[in-house]
Amino acid sequence: MAISRHEINKDVLQQSAEAATHTAAEVGSILVNAVRDITSSVGDLATELFEIREAAARAENDNPPENRND
Template sequence: MSDEQPRLPGVGRDLDFERLERGKDLAQEAVQTTATRVGRIATIITGAVVDVAREIGELITDGFEMREAAKRAKDDAARLDRMARERLVDEEDDDPVIGELEQAPVSLQKAIEAPVENEDR
């Protein structure tokens, strides 16, 4: 007799295939799970990059708008200052100069010297 134990025909081969199939299934599951997780992580990172880019763009846009608003405010202030100076010059031209009343037409002198009536009566 030989030292070898009797083998059933095909049993050894079937066991090897089952072990290989289990290994293949395990590897396939690991690759699929890893790919799914990496895909989800990539989606999160992509979304974060998009959000950061959007926020940076809005920040820069806000800066442009603030600069334009400051320029408009400066222009408005300069325009208002110019209008105020022009109004002051116009009002100074309208004020009578000392001695000017004596030279005014008679009707103007009479209007200035006319008595003021009290409206309370």
């Protein structure tokens, strides 16, 4: 029994939709991971900046104005 032209067309459409869905899912996963990595990097930078600010404030407090060479 031969497969009808309509069934062949249905199979082509189904496989195309599945391939497109799979590709969209992969791209979505890549984007989600990229956003997560960027967010983590920006958070790490913010932590470093807070630590630098705190260290500068400690240095300022440890060095009274009369000892500075301003």
